[in-house]
Amino acid sequence: MTAKILDHAIRQLASAGASMRCAEMAKLLEGLGFEVRNGSRGGHKLFFHDHIEGFVSGAYNCDHGRNPEIKRPYIKKVLAILRQYEAELTRYLEELP
Numbered sequence: 095m096t097a098k099i100l101d102h103a104i105r106q107l108a109s110a111g112a113s114m115r116c117a118e119m120a121k122l123l124e125g126l127g128f129e130v131r132n133g134s135r136g137g138h139k140l141f142f143h144d145h146i147e148g149f150v151s152g153a154y155n156c157d158h159g160r161n162p163e164i165k166r167p168y169i170k171k172v173l174a175i176l177r178q179y180e181a182e183l184t185r186y187l188e189e190l191p
Contacts, residue, residue, distance in 0.1 A: 099125060100176070100183050107173040113163040116156035119172065126176070127186055137162055141172075146182045149175075 103122045107114070116137070120130045128141045137156035143149055152175045154168035176183065 097184055097187070099187060100180065104173065104176055104180075107169055107176065110166070110169050113165060114169055116162050116164055119154065119156075119164055119169075123172070126183055127190075143179075143183075143186075145186045146179050149179055149182075 103126060106122060116139070120139070123130050123141050126143075127145060128143045130139055130141045132138070133140050133153065137158055139154050139156060141152050141154075152172060154164055154172055156162040156164055
């Protein structure tokens with residue numbers, strides 16, 4: 095089950111096309127145990143994970159407006175982070191009650 099959550103998130107990001115909604119990205123990351131916070135500027139978002147050793151933080155930027163979109167380069171960066179820490183995320187998800 096836990097591997098499916100991570101696989102689903104990776105597939106969804108890989109097939110996101112040109113953009114993805116900001117709320118959708120936050121929900122995906124939070125489902126994997128990340129904490130998503132507002133950055134210091136408008137649509138800037140930071141995400142953290144206390145259970146991944148060596149991971150400090152990641153960031154993406156949302157456009158402005160209600161449930162804004164995230165541009166493809168930011169989606170690719172988040173996807174790269176998930177792939178880089180795939181083993182650690184899988185281990186974390188398997189340890190959940």
